[in-house]
Amino acid sequence: MTPNKRGMVYFVGAGPGDVGLITVKGAALLKKADVVLYTGSLVDAGLIKKYCKKARAFNSAAMHLDETVRIMTNSAKRGKLVVRLHTGDPALYSAVSEQAFMLLKAGIPYEIIPGVSSAGAASARLKKELTVPGISQTVIFTRLEGRTKVPQKERLASLASHNATMCIFLSAGMIKKVVRELGKEYPSETPAAIVYRATWRDEIKITGTLRDIAKKAIEAGITRHAMIIVGGVLGEIAEGSFSRLYDREFSHSFRDA
Ligand code: SAH
Numbered sequence: 001m002t003p004n005k006r007g008m009v010y011f012v013g014a015g016p017g018d019v020g021l022i023t024v025k026g027a028a029l030l031k032k033a034d035v036v037l038y039t040g041s042l043v044d045a046g047l048i049k050k051y052c053k054k055a056r057a058f059n060s061a062a063m064h065l066d067e068t069v070r071i072m073t074n075s076a077k078r079g080k081l082v083v084r085l086h087t088g089d090p091a092l093y094s095a096v097s098e099q100a101f102m103l104l105k106a107g108i109p110y111e112i113i114p115g116v117s118s119a120g121a122a123s124a125r126l127k128k129e130l131t132v133p134g135i136s137q138t139v140i141f142t143r144l145e146g147r148t149k150v151p152q153k154e155r156l157a158s159l160a161s162h163n164a165t166m167c168i169f170l171s172a173g174m175i176k177k178v179v180r181e182l183g184k185e186y187p188s189e190t191p192a193a194i195v196y197r198a199t200w201r202d203e204i205k206i207t208g209t210l211r212d213i214a215k216k217a218i219e220a221g222i223t224r225h226a227m228i229i230v231g232g233v234l235g236e237i238a239e240g241s242f243s244r245l246y247d248r249e250f251s252h253s254f255r256d257a
Contacts, residue, residue, distance in 0.1 A: 006034070009072050009082045009103055011096050013089045013115015014043045018199035019050060021116045027051050029113065034080035037068055042087035042225075044200075055083070065095070069102045076108045089117040092141060093169050119167040122195035122227035125205055128234055130165045134241035135232040138164035144171040144178055160185035165231035172196070172217065172226035179214045182230055186210055191234035196226040207234065 010029050015021030022030075030036065030051035038048060040059035048057045060068045068084070075082045086094045090112050103110050119141060123130050130139045140159050143150065159166065160182045171178050172194065182190075192213040196204040206216045210230065217226075 005109075006081045007076050007079045007109075009076055009084060009108055009110040010113055011084045011086060011090045011094075011099070011110060012113045013117075014038070014047055014085045014087055015116040016088055016118040016121035016199045017044060017197060017203075018121075019044055019046045021121065021199060022047060023113060023115065026113050026115065029081070029083050030055070030085075032081055033083040035071065035075040035082045036085060037071060037083070038085035039087060043085050047085070065098060065102075069099055069106075072099070072103065073106045073108055076103075077106075086115070087118075088121075089115045092117055092119075093143065118169070118198055118227050119229075121198040122167070122193075122229060125195055125198045125203065126193055126207070126229065126234065128229075130167070130229075130231070130233055132233045132237055132241055133243050135237065136163070136165045138162065140164055140166045141169065142166065143169045144174050144181075146170065146174075156181035157184040163190075163232075165233050166229065168228040168230070171228060173223045175214045175217050175222075175228065178228060179210055183210055186230065190230060191232065192228070192230045193234055194222060194226050194228050196220070196222045198227060 012026040012029055030047065031053065033052060033055040036048060036052055036055045036057045037060045038057065040061040058071060072082050072084060084099065086096065090096045091114065096112065100110055131137050142154065142156065142159055144156060156178065163186055168178060188209065188211045190210045192210050193205065193207045194213060194217045204220055204222065206220055208216050
């Protein structure tokens with residue numbers, strides 16, 4: 001990673017909500033930044049208050065892609081250090097690709113600083129590991145189709161056929177449909193959870209099974225900003241399923257059995 005340079009754009013993962021969950025590197029960039037763009041509806045303005053002492057901060061919530069890229073491009077061309085703060089990890093459902101494409105076309109260099117995704121945050125708040133040997137060793141990050149199309153081969157019901165752990169983004173408002181699709185492949189007693197605004201002060205955690213999770217989520221009034229997690233790893237784990245990585249009889253490259 002290059003040292004922090006002016007005339008550049010940094011896409012920074014803000015983390016899931018709690019201002020303590022931005023990376024040290026991300027916070028340092030916010031402190032140094034001349035210009036910061038953040039999505040006010042998803043990123044806590046407390047981060048801006050805490051770290052941005054001198055930056056001009058723009059809330060991009062009501063801006064079009066062209067407008068945000070114009071601000072980034074013009075600022076970087078004037079030698080400014082620009083931070084584009086994205087919720088969670090910029091690698092997931094963040095629209096970084098189209099911004100990066102436009103920056104490259106304008107000849108503006110950029111870097112991406114990762115962040116704590118809401119998938120990790122929601123698992124942590126549920127106090128669960130998503131990969132438990134003997135139950136699931138795969139996590140699928142996906143979403144239901146909305147205005148953004150999902151490729152035909154990635155339909156929820158077809159992904160569900162693996163019975164792996166699933167983290168479903170951007171779909172809380174369609175939880176009935178989520179459950180209907182998953183129910184084609186997972187047993188109805190499969191554990192499921194929904195975490196609204198994980199790590200924020202108004203977080204809500206709901207656990208259940210595929211049979212009742214939709215009803216519970218709807219009763220709680222959750223329609224957005226929530227992570228749906230499904231899979232056996234959320235249930236009670238039998239002792240025999242645990243990882244043998246720390247087992248006395250399990251040798252690996254750093255330790256003999
Ligand atoms: N890049 C983000 C995802 C952005 S898409 C990340 O890595 O988390 C927005 C979706 O992410 C929301 O619809 C919701 O499904 C999920 N999300 C973001 N923040 C969340 C939070 N604090 N708690 C639960 N879900 C969250």
